[in-house]
Amino acid sequence: MTEAAFTPRVFSGIQPSGNLHLGNYLGALKRFAEAQNQGVQTLYCMVDLHAITVWQEPADLRHATRELAAGFIASGLDPARSILFNQSQVAEHTQLAWVFNCVARMGWMQRMTQFKDKAGKNAQNASLGLFAYPALMAADILAYHATHVPVGEDQKQHLELTRDIAIKFNNDFGVDFFPITEPVIEGAATRVMSLRDGAKKMSKSDPSDMSRINLTDDADAIAKKIRKAKTDPEPLPSEAKGLEERPEARNLVNIYAALADKSVDQVMAEAGGKPFSEFKPMLADLAVDKIAPISTEMSRLMQDVTEIDRILANGADRARAIAAPILRQTYDIMGMVGPREL
Ligand code: TYM
Numbered sequence: 001m002t003e004a005a006f007t008p009r010v011f012s013g014i015q016p017s018g019n020l021h022l023g024n025y026l027g028a029l030k031r032f033a034e035a036q037n038q039g040v041q042t043l044y045c046m047v048d049l050h051a052i053t054v055w056q057e058p059a060d061l062r063h064a065t066r067e068l069a070a071g072f073i074a075s076g077l078d079p080a081r082s083i084l085f086n087q088s089q090v091a092e093h094t095q096l097a098w099v100f101n102c103v104a105r106m107g108w109m110q111r112m113t114q115f116k117d118k119a120g121k122n123a124q125n126a127s128l129g130l131f132a133y134p135a136l137m138a139a140d141i142l143a144y145h146a147t148h149v150p151v152g153e154d155q156k157q158h159l160e161l162t163r164d165i166a167i168k169f170n171n172d173f174g175v176d177f178f179p180i181t182e183p184v185i186e187g188a189a190t191r192v193m194s195l196r197d198g199a200k201k202m203s204k205s206d207p208s209d210m211s212r213i214n215l216t217d218d219a220d221a222i223a224k225k226i227r228k229a230k231t232d233p234e235p236l237p238s239e240a241k242g243l244e245e246r247p248e249a250r251n252l253v254n255i256y257a258a259l260a261d262k263s264v265d266q267v268m269a270e271a272g273g274k275p276f277s278e279f280k281p282m283l284a285d286l287a288v289d290k291i292a293p294i295s296t297e298m299s300r301l302m303q304d305v306t307e308i309d310r311i312l313a314n315g316a317d318r319a320r321a322i323a324a325p326i327l328r329q330t331y332d333i334m335g336m337v338g339p340r341e342l
Contacts, residue, residue: 006179010035011146013045013087013137016064017056019204020071022213022291025200026189026258027152033076035150035184043319044072046086046312049094050136053129054118062111066308067298071215073311074297085315087140092323096139097132097139099330103169104135108161111298114154138162142178150184153191154201159183173333195229198247216299219292226252226284238272240264249276256283259290 012032014024030122032293036042046068051061061253067085072084088091109131119126129136137158141149149159159181164176194200194211197277202212213225231248243264257267271279301308331338 005176006145006147008040008148009144010040010042010144010148010150011045011141011144012150013047013050013140014021014027014068015047015051015074016048016068017051017054017204018064018067018217019212021152021192021202021204022066022215022287023189023192023202024151025075025215025291025294026187026192026203026255028150029072029075029077030100030258031150031184031187032072032082035148036077036082038329040148042077042082043080043146043322044077044084045070045140045319046084049087051129053133059290060106065312066305067216067302069308069312070292070298071294073301074215075236079315083315084311085319086312087096087138089312089316090143090319090323092143092320092327093139094134095327096143096323096330097136099131099334100138100142100169103165103172104138104161108164109134111157112161113157117238134158134165135165140167140182142298143326144319145180145326146181148184150186151310153185156183156185156302171208175294175333177329177333187258188262188264193247193251193252194257195225197230198249198251199277213287213291215291216295217291218295219288220289222291222337224282226280226287229280231280235275236272236279238267238268240268252279256286259283259286 012028014020014028020047032042032044048061048065051064069084069086070206070337073079077084079334112134113134115131115269123234136337151159163180169178169296170176192202194202194206196208196211200206204212206212210225211230213222217225229248231250231252232246234246236249238242243253253264253267253271256271257264260267271282307329328339
């Protein structure tokens with residue numbers, strides 16, 4: 001199958017489970033806006049059905065979904081140009097996910113490192129939904145015949161599984177129906193690390209709030225977290241190669257590069273040889289400059305949740321208009337009797 005047969009279409013999703021952070025911004029949101037601005041069709045989803053694979057307090061989930069929508073818009077996504085919606089409003093996601101539950105193999109799911117990490121030692125007690133999570137993710141993407149999916153590094157394995165599901169479906173039914181989606185994992189910050197430990201990913205679930213910069217942090221909090229970020233005692237090296245064995249220094253340089261839209265080599269040309277007492281204030285200024293306006297805009301948008309809900313309902317209608325015929329054709333290929341638009 002040639003991928004050229006499919007119109008380029010970008011899809012990605014983020015879980016509304018609170019604490020949207022700098023890793024989500026640099027690894028995902030900022031790049032979502034870049035894709036939108038390249039003029040290709042873009043769909044971005046608040047994946048509330050993925051969030052409930054672990055317990056969510058209903059009031060918190062409702063708040064987090066709206067806050068995530070505000071974060072999308074404040075990061076440069078325009079509801080007129082991108083389709084912004086929450087997953088549970090478009091039933092086709094779960095309908096196609098069931099089909100993919102029947103395509104994917106137990107062994108494939110058992111290999112998912114994210115499941116192993118999240119389920120921990122007590123896998124018998126994890127929800128069935130947590131195990132099936134990647135099949136729903138494949139459905140999110142393939143319900144739109146999306147060709148490109150911008151994500152951070154940690155989603156790579158899930159996207160490989162999405163490709164495997166598409167390939168198996170196409171083979172099983174002898175069709176070229178689902179595209180073999182390309183993961184788009186690009187830029188200096190596809191894996192932003194914790195500010196407290198360069199070996200750990202920046203994450204919403206880290207108990208230490210000092211480990212991450214939240215998109216809701218104000219200028220003072222952002223500057224303080226960077227000032228206190230863990231580093232080593234050496235000044236920055238003069239070349240990127242010198243960062244290899246220095247995870248904390250490398251992380252701060254990567255963050256700087258991604259925020260400034262520069263390459264790591266350009267940052268090294270500017271800041272190589274500087275001690276952290278000079279580099280950290282440079283980074284803090286840049287981060288405040290880029291992140292604080294997002295936080296201010298999110299608070300402003302959150303004052304009108306009716307408007308946010310309206311944007312999500314409108315996005316869901318537009319999303320459904322694409323996904324419904326694709327689901328109907330999927331059912332038809334599989335031999336389900338019913339009305340269809342062929
Ligand atoms: P989630 O909600 O955990 O994260 C959302 C996005 O942020 C990226 N990200 C990071 N990037 C760089 N450094 C980090 N420290 C960091 N932490 C998170 C993630 O890679 C992701 O791009 N399963 C997905 C949500 C999802 C999805 C989809 C994504 C559901 N359906 C379909 C793409 C397409 C997840 O849990 O992301």
